[in-house]
Amino acid sequence: MIDAAFASAEAAIAEGRIPGAALGVVHADGRRAIRHAGMAALVPQPEVLTENHWFDLASLSKVIATTTMILALAEQGRIDLDRPLTDAIPDLRQYDVANAAERKLTFRDCLAHRTFLPAVEPIYTYGDDPDRLRAFVLQREWKHGPHVYSDINFIMLGIAFERLTGQPLSACPFGEGLSYGPPPGPAVATEACTWRGRVLKGEVHDENCAALGGATGHAGLFGTVAGVLDFAQGLLDGSGTTPFQLDAIRTPIRDHRTCGWEKKFAGWHGGDACSAETIGHTGFTGTGLWIDFERGIGWTLLTNRVHPTRHRETGILELRQTTGDAVIAAS
Template identity: 45%
Template sequence: MIPGATRTLLETATTAGGLPGAALGVVDAHGKTATLVLGLAQREPVTIPLTEDHAFDLASLTKPLFTAREVLRAVAAGNLDLDDDLGRYLPELAWMQDTPLRARTLRQLLTHTAGLPAWAPLYTWGDAATIRARVLQEPWAMKEPGEVVYSDVGYMLLGRVLERIHGRSLREFTLDQGLTFTPDAAQSVSTERCAWRERLLCGEVHDENAGALGGVSGHAGLFGTLGGVLRQAELILRGGWLPPAAQDAALRPAAPGRTLTFVQAQPGWSGGSLASPHAVGHTGFTGTGLWVDHARRLGWVLLTNRVHPTRHADFDIQGLRRAVGNTLLASVE
């Protein structure tokens, strides 16, 4: 189920290509799975072999696998609607300011079409309480809604909405087996020697803004084992990831190149150029990714620690992702 060409790509990447470790999982429409784990969970200061039990920092896979999924669960439960204004749930948002942000919808935030900027160095603003308050009061430079601008800020706000409607912190939400916000450092994959925190990160969120917010935010903070993330791909492929109507809404086109939860197959797509037109996927900065192609009846997960020990390396993670996707899809009969 894992073609020889795929295996060769990953063996080369983890032995001669500069990638510390890689964990690949594949699942078909019948629930048959196959996995391949190669390389190291940590290269320095000591080497630790990678195993299937190690938890990876999933980075922006937090967006679809937790935040967007929980928003759609709340829609299915009647607790909110995708076309509700953000200000309905965060009435203190941009208090005493003339801003269009209050009128932007949850749908626009999910699809990155709300006009918010991509990123800001929130971790330089102060402590977690200050950051949480300032995110709501910052006079964000807003574009007109409609254009897709991938935005961590939008998902931070969605995380706040989830906390508001459920009355608890994101860290207190129940997660599927194999996913966690509180990984065991001894069983976690090392990421970067962080210049801001001045230490090697292991079992601690890599994203600086999520770290400054206590480790969990709507845009980052989720960790997962290969089995845990592959189970998400299986649920998306075979059904059961969300109630049927919500899952259908999650996967159909909702904005240029995007569904409510994922990125659709398109030129340059991370899942490769052999995918069917409505295949979906998402990646994370640390080197993670999940893809599902219903037409090819295949889902796959590639988890790596490409930022270990530094993000400033020349390894082509996007090229590897595409090559893995193409070799897997080419093997489907």
């Protein structure tokens, strides 16, 4: 079954569109299969990809780490998702308490990307001190815009979590195969970064995350394909979540957005064959995770499509869609 589903990734590797890929499929009853092929790195030294390599999960950090931890705080009664972020960050826009729209944003707003905040901002260009940059995020008067998928939402959620718990995100425990970087094993290379002047390997690809210390609400998590599958199985069989959290991540808040995740919609990265009860998320480095609750199956496709540069067309959308459709067809 998984061989047919992995065929599109093998073709993309053979055609030179991506260096390497790993596909993992897991069922609610615990059955799983993994395939991998290609290269963990092309430059500066070639390195063959193995099942034990750690991928920079990029924005999968938003759902595997941040969403899970924020929902756990809500279930414990330490926050109310419909209360403003100022319950955790009272100094948010502290110089304009009466008028700042940021002070009215709720935890649920940020989880569902239901805010006026921009998609992204080159925060790393404003300095290199993580504490100062966190202050910049909190005190900046952000330009208002339409509801968009926004890294800033999750950077703020990460800061809120750190304030509430008194510990950095990097101190949070995860299961085997998931960790904030640097990972405790061989790492997949990402980009030859012009800002840092080197090929990134075992350090976070996202510039803002790196400048903010390497572990933020929007990025910084690394994982092996088995580690990501363990997380997926915990959602499928209930061992790694609770009814409260499952309801939150499966219930739409606006359009196809739930708390952290997105549900199936026309043209999404998860393909057309999955059921309407499928949630998923992707990461910029070439990662993705999808959970079909109706069929009791989850799959993760991990690639290093930004290696050695993001500035080329890799066909990642089509690859994700064809892979997802093939996984469902063979299930």
